[in-house]
Amino acid sequence: MNxxxxxxxxxxxxxxxxxxxxxxxxxxxxxxxxxxxxDSMDFLNFVAALHERAKVNIPEADYPKLFTLDGAVTYLxx
Amino acid sequence: xxxxxxxxxxxxxxxxxxxxxxxxPGDKVKRGDVVAVVETxxxxxxxxxxxxxVVSELAVPVGQLVPVGTVLARLDGGVTAALPVAPPTPAxxxxxxxxxxxxxxxxxxxxxxxxLQISPAARRFAAKRGVDIYQLKGTGPGGAISxxxxxxASSAPTPETPQRRTGFDRPAMRQAIAxxxxxxxxxxxxxxxxxxxxxxxxxxxxxxxxxxxxxxxRMLPAALFLCTIARxxxxxxxxxxxxxxxxxxxxxxxxxGWAIALRGGGLVAPAIRDADKRSLDELMAAMRDLVQRxxxxxxRSSELSDPTITVTSLGDRGAESVLPIIYPxxxxxxxxxxxxxxxxxxxxxxxxxxxxxxxxxGDHRASDGHRxxxxxxxxxxxxxxxxxx
Numbered sequence: 001m002n003x004x005x006x007x008x009x010x011x012x013x014x015x016x017x018x019x020x021x022x023x024x025x026x027x028x029x030x031x032x033x034x035x036x037x038x039d040s041m042d043f044l045n046f047v048a049a050l051h052e053r054a055k056v057n058i059p060e061a062d063y064p065k066l067f068t069l070d071g072a073v074t075y076l077x078x
Numbered sequence: 079x080x081x082x083x084x085x086x087x088x089x090x091x092x093x094x095x096x097x098x099x100x101x102x103p104g105d106k107v108k109r110g111d112v113v114a115v116v117e118t119x120x121x122x123x124x125x126x127x128x129x130x131x132v133v134s135e136l137a138v139p140v141g142q143l144v145p146v147g148t149v150l151a152r153l154d155g156g157v158t159a160a161l162p163v164a165p166p167t168p169a170x171x172x173x174x175x176x177x178x179x180x181x182x183x184x185x186x187x188x189x190x191x192x193x194l195q196i197s198p199a200a201r202r203f204a205a206k207r208g209v210d211i212y213q214l215k216g217t218g219p220g221g222a223i224s225x226x227x228x229x230x231a232s233s234a235p236t237p238e239t240p241q242r243r244t245g246f247d248r249p250a251m252r253q254a255i256a257x258x259x260x261x262x263x264x265x266x267x268x269x270x271x272x273x274x275x276x277x278x279x280x281x282x283x284x285x286x287x288x289x290x291x292x293x294x295x296r297m298l299p300a301a302l303f304l305c306t307i308a309r310x311x312x313x314x315x316x317x318x319x320x321x322x323x324x325x326x327x328x329x330x331x332x333x334x335g336w337a338i339a340l341r342g343g344g345l346v347a348p349a350i351r352d353a354d355k356r357s358l359d360e361l362m363a364a365m366r367d368l369v370q371r372x373x374x375x376x377x378r379s380s381e382l383s384d385p386t387i388t389v390t391s392l393g394d395r396g397a398e399s400v401l402p403i404i405y406p407x408x409x410x411x412x413x414x415x416x417x418x419x420x421x422x423x424x425x426x427x428x429x430x431x432x433x434x435x436x437x438x439x440g441d442h443r444a445s446d447g448h449r450x451x452x453x454x455x456x457x458x459x460x461x462x463x464x465x466x467x
Contacts, residue, residue, distance in 0.1 A: 018341065020341065020342065033394075033395055034395070037341065039339065039393045039394075039395070040298050040299075040300060040393045040394050041298065041365070041366065041369050043394075044293065044296060044298060047293040048292075048293035048294040048296075050293075051292060051293045051294070052294070058293055059289070060285065060288055060289070060296070
């Protein structure tokens with residue numbers, strides 16, 4: 001998966017969790033949980049959706065790598 | 079004939095707007111069935127019926143505001159359940175209905191001869207459906223035209239079902255929360271306790287459980303905390319129940335109201351019934367289901383009136399501790415702070431440990447701080463032995 005595809009997938013998943021958010025204004029380095037007000041359950045759903053749609057294994061220890069948009073894109077493009 | 083009334087939806091809710099009927103006259107229903115949808119400040123709530131029987135009449139048309147206690151429908155052959163699915167609800171209006179066969183239904187006063195006998199509800203329903211009421215033959219009390227008659231006469235396919243709103247009425251919800259919390263602060267003599275609990279063993283256990291699971295099957299620390307709280311509650315029954323009419327009424331099980339924050343503000347705490355008897359996996363599934371339904375397509379009426387105690391977890395971005403305000407008529411509430419790493423003394427040496435601050439607000443009319451303290455101690459003890467869960 002390339003960068004653009006990863007970013008689209010991530011934003012599509014996040015839009016399902018935080019439908020009111022303005023993703024055009026979302027900075028790549030911003031903390032997603034703060035920016036989009038994601039609680040523990042939201043974040044778990046985010047990880048579960050990425051796992052399912054990008055077919056990548058995401059151990060719990062890797063969660064911090066998904067805390068920003070840039071970080072998540074890099075993670076999916078590994 | 080049995081009246082089915084609008085059930086209580088918790089202390090902070092007095093009315094809702096009927097937006098959808100899911101049954102029609104002639105339908106067989108059994109208790110627990112979802113028969114209608116009511117729009118409230120807590121979103122769309124699915125209304126469950128308390129009786130078995132056959133629907134003979136829908137007494138309220140779609141679009142009408144219905145206060146708690148209003149007759150929503152009438153049932154034939156209604157066997158009033160000895161106990162409703164929900165425990166007797168705390169609202170002033172009774173949700174459990176005793177059949178009153180000799181009493182004439184209020185909306186249908188005997189009409190003078192010659193005048194068309196039709197219930198107001200049926201008249202409005204007919205207008206909505208475009209049915210000519212003068213062509214109808216009534217089958218209701220005294221030959222009156224009922225909603226059922228209009229329903230069967232309107233051969234046209236069901237018109238557009240009113241849309242369930244997906245959003246919440248924020249100002250109304252804020253008002254409802256304010257009303258319940260004002261009542262709590264006014265009436266309940268709260269006492270507050272807190273205990274910092276070392277959760278390293280519990281989190282290690284959770285990590286083990288999660289390590290070979292796919293993300294969708296993983297469990298959150300909140301599920302583990304909930305699991306231990308529910309089990310500890312069984313030892314302190316005086317904290318589990320309701321303060322009503324000047325005395326304590328114990329809950330008929332440990333039904334934990336799980337506080338869920340809604341996006342953009344607002345709060346709802348639906349029940350996870352018999353939480354003490356559920357496994358960790360079952361509790362996680364119940365939490366998932368409740369969070370999703372609270373935020374989207376709605377909760378069930380019994381879930382709003384059943385909780386015997388409320389638990390709020392501040393989550394991984396929350397504050398370290400909370401002093402909860404009891405949700406009346408409950409008599410206690412438990413708060414779970416954010417997990418933080420702090421210096422901790424183990425075997426005489428200081429080391430970093432993940433800890434969480436558990437708090438309890440208790441109603442002094444029902445219990446004392448001594449008993450409340452035992453609850454927190456029991457939760458702490460269970461969190462050191464999570465292998466058993």
